[in-house]
Amino acid sequence: MISGLKPYPEYKESGLLWADRVPAHWDVVPNRALIRRRKVLVGTRHPDYQLLSLTKGGVIVRDVESGKGKFSADMGTSQEVRAGDLVFCLFDVPETPRTVGLSRHNGMITGAYTVFECRDAVLAAFLDVFYRALDDRKLLSPLYSGLRNTIPPPRFLGSKTPIPPRSEREAIARFLEYVERRIGHYIRAKRKLNGLLNDQKRSIIDRAVTRGLTPDVRLKPSGMPWLRDVPAHWTVLRAKYVFREVDQRSVTGQEELLSVSHITGITPRSEKNITMFKAKSYVGHKALPPGGSRDKHDVGVDGSIGSIGSQRHCQSVLRRLSTHET
Numbered sequence: 001m002i003s004g005l006k007p008y009p010e011y012k013e014s015g016l017l018w019a020d021r022v023p024a025h026w027d028v029v030p031n032r033a034l035i036r037r038r039k040v041l042v043g044t045r046h047p048d049y050q051l052l053s054l055t056k057g058g059v060i061v062r063d064v065e066s067g068k069g070k071f072s073a074d075m076g077t078s079q080e081v082r083a084g085d086l087v088f089c090l091f092d093v094p095e096t097p098r099t100v101g102l103s104r105h106n107g108m109i110t111g112a113y114t115v116f117e118c119r120d121a122v123l124a125a126f127l128d129v130f131y132r133a134l135d136d137r138k139l140l141s142p143l144y145s146g147l148r149n150t151i152p153p154p155r156f157l158g159s160k161t162p163i164p165p166r167s168e169r170e171a172i173a174r175f176l177e178y179v180e181r182r183i184g185h186y187i188r189a190k191r192k193l194n195g196l197l198n199d200q201k202r203s204i205i206d207r208a209v210t211r212g213l214t215p216d217v218r219l220k221p222s223g224m225p226w227l228r229d230v231p232a233h234w235t236v237l238r239a240k241y242v243f244r245e246v247d248q249r250s251v252t253g254q255e256e257l258l259s260v261s262h263i264t265g266i267t268p269r270s271e272k273n274i275t276m277f278k279a280k281s282y283v284g285h286k287a288l289p290p291g292g293s294r295d296k297h298d299v300g301v302d303g304s305i306g307s308i309g310s311q312r313h314c315q316s317v318l319r320r321l322s323t324h325e326t
Contacts, residue, residue, distance in 0.1 A: 001087070002179075008023040008024070008025075009022060010023070010024040010025075011024055012024045014162060016028070016158070016160060016162070017142040018134065018140070018142065019162070019176070023162075023164065025161060025164075025165065026162045026164050026165075027162070028160045028161070028162050028163075029160060029161060029162075029163050029164045030157070030158060030159070030160050031156060031157045031158070031159055031161055032129065032157040033123075034091075034123060034157065034161065034163070035086060035116040035117065035118045035127070035157070036116065036117055036118075037114065037115070037116055037153055038085070038116065038117045039111075039114075039115060039117055039155070040079055040080040040283075041076065041077060041078070041080075041111065042075070042076060042078050042079065042080055042108045043076045043269075044073040044076060045078050046078060046108060047077070049080070049106075049107050049108035050062075050105065050106075050107040050108070051064055051071075051078070051085075051107060051108060051109075052081055052103065052105055052108065052109045053099075053109070054087050054089055054098060054099075054101045054108040054109065054113060055083075055096050055097070055098060055268065056097050058098075058101040058102065058103075058104075059081070059087050059101040059102065059104070059109075060105075061107065061320040062103055066234045072110055074077055074264075075108070077110075077111045078108040078109060078110055078111055078131060078250065079108060079110075079111050079113070079115055080107075080108055081103050081105070081106065081107050081108060081109050081111060081115055082103070082106055082117070083103055083105060083106055084102070084103065084104075084117070084118070084121055084124055085102075085105055085115050085116065085117050086100065086101070086102055086103075086114055086115070086117075086118060086124060086127060086128060086214075087100070087101050087102075087103055087113050087116075088100050088113065088114045088115075088116065088131075088156070089113055089114075089115070089148070090113075090114050090150060090152070090153065090156060091110075091112070091139070091148050091150045091151075092140075092148050092149060092150075092151050093140060093144060093151060094138055094144075094149050095139070095149075097133045098132075098135065099131075099133055099140075100128065100131040100132055101128070102124055102125060102128035104126075109131070110225040112215070114153050114156075120171050122166060122170055123163070123169065125169075125173045126164075126169040126172060126173060127161065128255075128323065129172070129173070129176055130161065141153055143156060143159060144249060148241045166171040187291065189193065210227060210228070211230070211231060211233070213233045213292040214231075217231045217232070217233075218231070218232040218233075219232060220232040221229060222236055223236060224236075237242060246250055246286075246287075247284045247286075248286070248287040249284050249285065249286060249287055250282055250283060250284065250285050250286075250287045251279050252283065253282035253283035253285065254282075255268040255282075255287075256268055256269075257270070257282075259271075259272050268306065
């Protein structure tokens with residue numbers, strides 16, 4: 001898709017901290033000459049605006065009726081956004097999934113963001129994709145200041161951006177639109193295939209654990225409304241004859257934590273990006289007993305601490321605890 005792209009015949013020093021050279025015919029222009037900050041609070045007019053949000057997918061209209069996400073207690077402090085405006089999140093930049101978006105909607109957004117207007121629509125589209133590319137690699141770090149890695153708007157306006165001629169900007173925008181459309185098609189096709197494969201997997205698992213591996217086996221009623229029929233030669237037991245509750249407690253609280261998921265099973269919590277629900281101390285929390293195997297691993301499940309041994313024991317514990325974490 002990009003194999004046909006050739007390098008420019010001549011480059012020049014950019015004077016920028018994050019790019020040594022740029023094409024020789026591009027201008028390097030201070031941002032204050034390209035965009036202008038605009039902050040118009042909606043005040044009591046906020047019911048007349050739709051609420052917007054800056055996401056990895058760009059600036060979108062918030063679904064207020066769903067109740068999902070955080071909402072400002074005072075919508076009057078939101079600021080106006082017009083179609084064609086550039087919305088930047090210039091604080092907590094390293095942790096923010098997306099720090100820039102070109103709005104295609106009229107509405108309002110939290111006053112914590114910074115809104116810039118650009119009178120040239122082609123230039124605004126180029127600045128959007130340009131700063132998205134920088135944001136993907138977090139290359140604006142030389143502009144950070146303070147503990148929250150904030151970029152002050154005056155500093156951002158004083159920094160420079162390499163700008164190609166208008167015809168080239170239009171060509172770049174058309175090419176990127178084409179690429180995004182093609183890649184989006186591939187992603188949708190792959191997601192559809194993954195969904196079909198997951199449905200097939202669930203169907204195979206459901207049949208194997210409820211009907212066995214013999215397709216023409218004779219069946220009998222299971223006596224459980226949620227299980228339907230089971231093979232006639234299977235024994236139906238009460239859960240109390242299969243499971244035994246374990247109530248052991250951690251003494252030191254120093255064992256490794258586990259995370260239990262219906263997707264990945266039991267895995268060390270350190271391998272996952274989980275930052276919430278951490279206790280100050282795990283002493284006295286429920287513990288998992290050893291698995292009765294020589295291959296033991298000191299682990300825990302979220303707020304619980306303990307040891308898990310063999311893979312068979314891990315699977316047993318997972319069946320008992322899989323409903324604890326989704």
